[in-house]
Amino acid sequence: MAADTAARGRPAAAAEQDRAEEWYVASQYRLMWRRLTRHRLAIFGGVVLAVLYLVAIFCEFVAPYDPSTKNTDLLTAPPQRIHFFGQGSFSPRPFVYAYTVAEDPVTWRKVYADDPETRFPIRWFVRGEEYRFWGLFKTRAHLFGVDDGYVFLLGTDTLGRDVFSRIMYGTRISLSIGLIGVALSFILGLTIGGVSGYFGGFADAVVQRSIDFLRSLPVLPVWMALAAALPANWPTIRVYFGITVIVSLIGWTGLARVVRSKLLSLRHEDFVMAAVVAGAHSGKIISRHLIPGFLSYVIVSLTLAVPNMILSETALSFLGLGLRPPVVSWGVLLSEAQNLHAIALAPWLLLPGLFIIVAVLAFSFVGDGLRDAADPYAN
Amino acid sequence: MAYVLRRFVAMAVTIALVSVVAFILIQLPPGDYISSYVAAREAAGDDEVSQGEIDSMVREFGLDKPVHMQYLRWIGRIVTKGDFGRSFAYRRSINELIWERFVLTAVVGLSALVITYLVGVPLGIYSSLRQYSVSDFALTTVGYVGLATPNFLLAILLMYLGFKYFGASVGGLFDAKYMESPWTLAKIVNMLGHLWVPAIVLGTAGTAGIIRVTRGMMLDELRKQYVVTARAKGLSERSLIFKYPVRIALNPIVATIGWQLTAIVSGAPIVAMVLSLPTTGPLMINALLLQDMYLAGTFILLLCTFTVVGTFISDVLLAMLDPRIRLGAERDGG
Numbered sequence: 001m002a003a004d005t006a007a008r009g010r011p012a013a014a015a016e017q018d019r020a021e022e023w024y025v026a027s028q029y030r031l032m033w034r035r036l037t038r039h040r041l042a043i044f045g046g047v048v049l050a051v052l053y054l055v056a057i058f059c060e061f062v063a064p065y066d067p068s069t070k071n072t073d074l075l076t077a078p079p080q081r082i083h084f085f086g087q088g089s090f091s092p093r094p095f096v097y098a099y100t101v102a103e104d105p106v107t108w109r110k111v112y113a114d115d116p117e118t119r120f121p122i123r124w125f126v127r128g129e130e131y132r133f134w135g136l137f138k139t140r141a142h143l144f145g146v147d148d149g150y151v152f153l154l155g156t157d158t159l160g161r162d163v164f165s166r167i168m169y170g171t172r173i174s175l176s177i178g179l180i181g182v183a184l185s186f187i188l189g190l191t192i193g194g195v196s197g198y199f200g201g202f203a204d205a206v207v208q209r210s211i212d213f214l215r216s217l218p219v220l221p222v223w224m225a226l227a228a229a230l231p232a233n234w235p236t237i238r239v240y241f242g243i244t245v246i247v248s249l250i251g252w253t254g255l256a257r258v259v260r261s262k263l264l265s266l267r268h269e270d271f272v273m274a275a276v277v278a279g280a281h282s283g284k285i286i287s288r289h290l291i292p293g294f295l296s297y298v299i300v301s302l303t304l305a306v307p308n309m310i311l312s313e314t315a316l317s318f319l320g321l322g323l324r325p326p327v328v329s330w331g332v333l334l335s336e337a338q339n340l341h342a343i344a345l346a347p348w349l350l351l352p353g354l355f356i357i358v359a360v361l362a363f364s365f366v367g368d369g370l371r372d373a374a375d376p377y378a379n
Numbered sequence: 380m381a382y383v384l385r386r387f388v389a390m391a392v393t394i395a396l397v398s399v400v401a402f403i404l405i406q407l408p409p410g411d412y413i414s415s416y417v418a419a420r421e422a423a424g425d426d427e428v429s430q431g432e433i434d435s436m437v438r439e440f441g442l443d444k445p446v447h448m449q450y451l452r453w454i455g456r457i458v459t460k461g462d463f464g465r466s467f468a469y470r471r472s473i474n475e476l477i478w479e480r481f482v483l484t485a486v487v488g489l490s491a492l493v494i495t496y497l498v499g500v501p502l503g504i505y506s507s508l509r510q511y512s513v514s515d516f517a518l519t520t521v522g523y524v525g526l527a528t529p530n531f532l533l534a535i536l537l538m539y540l541g542f543k544y545f546g547a548s549v550g551g552l553f554d555a556k557y558m559e560s561p562w563t564l565a566k567i568v569n570m571l572g573h574l575w576v577p578a579i580v581l582g583t584a585g586t587a588g589i590i591r592v593t594r595g596m597m598l599d600e601l602r603k604q605y606v607v608t609a610r611a612k613g614l615s616e617r618s619l620i621f622k623y624p625v626r627i628a629l630n631p632i633v634a635t636i637g638w639q640l641t642a643i644v645s646g647a648p649i650v651a652m653v654l655s656l657p658t659t660g661p662l663m664i665n666a667l668l669l670q671d672m673y674l675a676g677t678f679i680l681l682l683c684t685f686t687v688v689g690t691f692i693s694d695v696l697l698a699m700l701d702p703r704i705r706l707g708a709e710r711d712g713g
Contacts (some may be wrong), residue, residue, distance in 0.1 A: 216393055218645035218686045228667040229407035313531050315649055343536035343539045353532040
C-alpha cells in the first residue's frame with residue numbers, strides 16, 4: 001500500500017518538476033498562451049468569436065434562405081419557436097408549426113398564430129435555395145432547413161425576408177469591416193509610430209502633434225462628415241472600402257502611440273546597441289529586434305480596437321451614411337428598426353443589436369485576456 | 380502657470396486647424412448645394428431655373444470666389460461678427476437656426492454628465508469595497524454590457540419598453556402642445572419629464588467607464604500602506620475610506636470631466652436622431668446629407684471646438700491636481 005503510493009508519487013513529482021522546468025524554458029508566446037487559457041472569460045469570448053467568424057465565412061451555407069428572398073404572404077411574421085413536444089407526444093426531430101394568418105378587422109394588420117395541425121420538421125443538411133458558394137460553384141446545400149413549408153427562426157421583416165438569414169449575411173460584412181479596418185490601422189500605426197519612435201526628433205514631433213490633433217476631433221461627427229462625402233452613386237463594394245478606410249482613419253493613432261512608446265524604451269536597450277555595433281541597418285533592427293519586443297502589445301491593442309470599428313460601422317450604417325441596402329450589415333438591418341412604429345409591431349427586428357453586443361463583448365473579453373497574458377509581470 | 384499658458388496656445392492653434400479641417404470636410408462631397416437644388420427643382424417639374432437666379436445664389440453665398448477666399452470670408456465673419464453665414468436649405472441665418480438647439484443640446488449633455496458621475500462614482504466605490512462579491516460581479520457585468528451597447532440601440536430599446544409598458548412615446552423633449560410655444564415654467568417642467576431618457580442613454584457608456592476606472596483606482600489605493608496604518612491606528616472604517624483613498628482615487632476621474640463631456644457631445648447626434656430630440660444632431664445630419672455646407676460646417680466647427688476646449692479644461696484640471704504632470708511638462712519644455 002505504502003509502496004504503491006510511493007510508486008505513484010514518484011512520477012507525479014517528476015512531472016511537477018518537468019512542468020516547472022518547462023515553465024523556465026518556455027518561449028514568451030508559450031507563456032502567454034498558458035496565461036490566456038487560464039482566463040475563462042477570454043476563452044469563452046474566443047469560442048464565441050470563432051463561431052461568429054465561422055458563420056461569417058460560411059454564411060450562405062448557414063442561412064436557410066437568400067437574404068433578399070421575399071415571402072410576400074408572410075410579412076413581419078414573428079419568430080417561430082422550435083418544438084420537441086406537440087399534442088402530448090415527443091418528437092425526436094425538432095419542428096416548427098406553420099402560421100395561420102388572420103387579419104385584424106380594425107387595424108388591417110396580419111395576426112399570426114401557430115397552426116398545430118401543420119408541422120414542418122427541421123432537418124440538417126437539406127437542399128434549399130440555390131446559391132453560388134463564394135461565387136465559385138453552385139450548390140443547394142444548407143446547414144438546416146425544412147423540406148417543404150418554411151422556417152423563420154427569428155421572424156421575417158416588413159418585406160417578408162427571413163431575419164435569421166439576413167443576420168447571418170450581415171455577420172460577414174460587419175465582422176470583416178472590423179478586421180480590414182484593423183489591418184489598415186495596423187499598417188498605418190506601425191509605420192507611422194515606428195518612424196516616430198525610432199528616429200525621434202523632428203519626425204517624432206510632427207507625428208505626435210498630428211496624433212494629438214486627430215484625437216482632439218469628435219469622432220462621430222467627423223466620421224459622419226467623411227461618410228457623407230462618399231458619392232451616392234458609388235458601387236456598394238467601393239462604399240464598403242470607403243467606410244473601412246474612414247473608420248480606420250482615427251483608429252491608428254492609438255496603435256501608433258503604443259508602438260512609439262515601446263520603441264522609445266526598447267531602442268536604448270543593450271541588445272539594440274549590440275546590433276548597431278554589429279553593423280545592422282535600421283530596417284533590419286526594427287524588424288528583427290524591435291518588433292518582436294512589442295508585438296504582443298500590438299496584438300492586444302488591435303483586439304481592443306476591433307469592437308470600436310464594428311460599433312462605428314453600425315452607427316454610420318444606422319444613420320444611412322454608411323453601407324446602404326442591398327448590402328446587408330448589422331447596422332443596415334438595425335436601420336430598419338429605426339422608428340417606434342416598426343419596433344412596436346415587430347420587436348424581433350432589434351435582434352441584430354443582440355449580435356452586435358455579443359460580438360463586441362467577445363472581443364473585449366479576448367482583448368482583456370490577451371492584455372493580462374501579455375504582461376510579463378503578471379503571474 | 381506657464382503650463383496653462385502653453386496649453387492655451389496649443390488649444391488656440393488646434394481650433395484654428397480645426398476650422399480649416401471643418402471647411403475641407405464640407406467641401407469634400409462632390410457637387411454642391413446649388414446644383415442639387417437646381418436638379419431637385421427641375422425634377423419637381425418647375426420651369427427651368429434661370430441662369431440669373433443661379434448667378435445670384437452663387438454670388439449671395441460667395442461661391443464664385445476661389446476656395447481659400449471662401450474660407451477666409453467664412454472664418455472672418457465668424458471671428459469678427461460671430462456670424463456663421465446662411466443656410467442654403469432654410470434660407471435663414473444660421474445663428475437664428477441653431478441658437479435654441481445648442482442650448483437644448485447643452486442641457487441634455489449636462490444632464491447626461493451629471494447622471495454619469497452621480498451614478499458611476501458611488502457604484503465604483505461600492506464595487507471596490509466589496510471586491511469579488513456578487514454585487515461587484517453584477518456591476519462589472521453591467522459595466523461591460525454598458526460599454527458594448529451602442530447608445531442608439533439603447534435608445535431604441537428604451538423607446539420600445541416605454542411604449543410597451545407605459546404606452547407613452549418617450550421620444551422628443553416636449554409634449555406636442557409645448558412644441559412651438561414660448562418658454563414658460565410649464566414647458567420647462569414638461570421638458571424635465573422627458574429629459575431623463577436621453578440623459579440615461581447618453582450617460583450609460585460614460586457611467587460604465589467611470590465605474591470601471593473608479594473601482595480600479597480605489598483598489599490600487601486600498602492596498603497602500605497608509606490605509607493599513609490608518610486602520611491599525613483604529614480609525615473608523617467610514618472616515619478611513621472617505622477621507623483618504625476616495626479623495627485620491629477621484630482626482631483623475633474629476634479631472635477628466637472635459638473628456639466625458641466631449642464623448643457625450645460626440646455621441647449625441649445619433650441618439651438625438653433616434654429619439655427625435657430638437658437638438659443639433661438631426662439638423663446636422665440633414666445638413667450633411669443635403670450638402671448645406673455652411674450649416675454643416677458650423678456644426679462640425681462648434682462640436683470640434685467644444686471637444687478641444689473640454690480637453691483643455693481636463694488637462695489644466697489634471698495639472699492642478701497632480702503636480703507630477705505640471706513639473707514633468709515644465710522639465711520637458713525646458
